[in-house]
Amino acid sequence: MSDRKTTIAPSLNASPLLAVDMVIFSVIGGTLKVLLIRIGSGPYDGKWALPGGLVRMDESLDQAAERVLSEKAGVDDIYLEQLYTFGGVDRDIRGRSISVAYFALVNSDRCLPATIEYYSDIAWYDTARLPKTAFDHTKIVSAGIERLRSKLGYSNIAYGLLPKEFTLTELQTAYEIILGHELDKRNFRKKIQDIGLVKESGKVRKSGQSRPARLYSFTERKPRMVDVL
C-alpha cells in the first residue's frame, strides 16, 4: 500500500493487489512512536502512510516485509511478526487491494536518523497524535498498539525496543510508556529478575549527579513466551 507507484489495471481473472505494510514502533523521547512516510503523488498526495510495498511474485510475505523494511525504512534484522490482514473493499479508492500488516520494533538506539534525514518525508509520529493517514492505516496502527501492549505482558519482545545494554529504569520506563500507566519499581525489578529476563553486564553507567546505574542485557534475544507482568 502506501506510496507505491504502480497503477492498477485489473486483468480478466483479476486478483486484488497484495501489499505489505509495516507498523514500526520505537520508544523515543518518552513516547511511543510509529514510522510514517508522506505520499508524494496520486489521490493520496500529501497524506501520511505506513511504509509499504507490493508483494513480488517470487518472494514470500515475510520476505516482502523484510525487503520493504530495508528499502523504505533502512533497517534490517529487527523484531518482526505478522500482525493482521486488512481486506476491506473500499480501503483504497484507486482499486481493490489487500494489505498484510507487519509489526516491527526498533531500538531507541539506532532509530534510523540516517533514513530520516535522507527522505524529507519520513518521520516518527507520536502514536497518541497521529496525522491524517491514507487508507485504513490509522486502524492498522491501532491494531499494532494493541498487539504490542498485550505481547509485552507475556513475551520478551521488549528486547526489540532496547539497545544491547540498558538500565532497569530504562526498561521499566519503556513498559510504562507503552502500557500507559506506571509500574511499581520494586515489584517490576523483582519480577524481571526472578523470571530471568535480563542478566547483569557487570558494567555501570554514570549519569550526572546521581548514583551510577547497573547495565543489563536480555538473556535471550529471540522471541520467547514468558509471564512478564
Place this chain on the structure above:
Amino acid sequence: MSDRKTTIAPSLNASPLLAVDMVIFSVIGGTLKVLLIRIGSGPYDGKWALPGGLVRMDESLDQAAERVLSEKAGVDDIYLEQLYTFGGVDRDIRGRSISVAYFALVNSDRCLPATIEYYSDIAWYDTARLPKTAFDHTKIVSAGIERLRSKLGYSNIAYGLLPKEFTLTELQTAYEIILGHELDKRNFRKKIQDIGLVKESGKVRKSGQSRPARLYSFTERKPRMVDVL
C-alpha cells in the same frame, strides 16, 4: 485454495492469487475435529484440504470467508475470526497464491450432517490423526489449534462449540478435549460460575440411571474477553 477450479494465468503486472481457507473446528465424539474436503482434480487430486475459495473483487476478506463457509460447508452465523495469512512462495505448485486463513467454530449440535452426506468427499477429521493434506494445510490447522487453545483461556468463545443449552460437565469435557488434559471439576464449576460465563436455564436433562443434570446457557453469545482459566 483447496479445490478451486480456476486455472492460473498470470498477467503482466501479476499479483498472487488470493484465497481464504477455513479451519472449522467442532468437538464430536470426544475428540477435536476439523472439516476437510477432498480435492477432485489437478495435481492435488485425492488429497484433503481445508474448505476454501478465491476472494472476489467485490467482497471483503471477511465476506469471502462467510461466503465460503456457507457454500462449501453449509453453515452460517457461526463464530468466525481471521487466523493468519500464509504466503510462502512454494505453497501451491500450480502457481503463486496467498491464503488468508480463518478460524471457525461449530456447535456439536448441528455439525452439518446434511452437507456431509451431500458431498461424499467432505469429512470431519480428528485433529490428532489428520490425513495427508494438500498445500500447507496441516500447518494451518496447527495454527488454528494453537489459537483455539489459547483463546479458550481468556475468552468466552466456547459458546461457539456448544449448543444453546448444555450441562456443566459437557462444557468441562469440551475444554478438556481441546486442552488435552483434565480439569478439576469443583474448581472449574466454581470459576465458570464466579465469572458469570453461564446462567442456569432452570431445566434439567435426565440421562439414564443417574441424577439429572442442570442445563445452562452462555450469558452472552458474542465474543468477549474473560479470564476463564
Place this chain on the structure above:
DNA sequence: CCAAAAGTGTTTCCAATACACCCATGC
C-alpha cells in the same frame, strides 16, 4: 440397595500487591 453421574466447601499455597527507606555519586 446398587450403579452412575451430579453437585458441593474448605484448606493450602504461591504470586501479585502495596508500601518506605538507604545508597552512591556530582556538584
Place this chain on the structure above:
DNA sequence: GCATGGGTGTATTGGAAACACTTTTGG
C-alpha cells in the same frame, strides 16, 4: 551536605490448586 536517581525487603492479600464426600435418579 544536598540533590538526584539507583537500589532493596517485608507484610498482606486474593486467587489458584488440591482434595472427598453427599445427592439424585433408574434399574
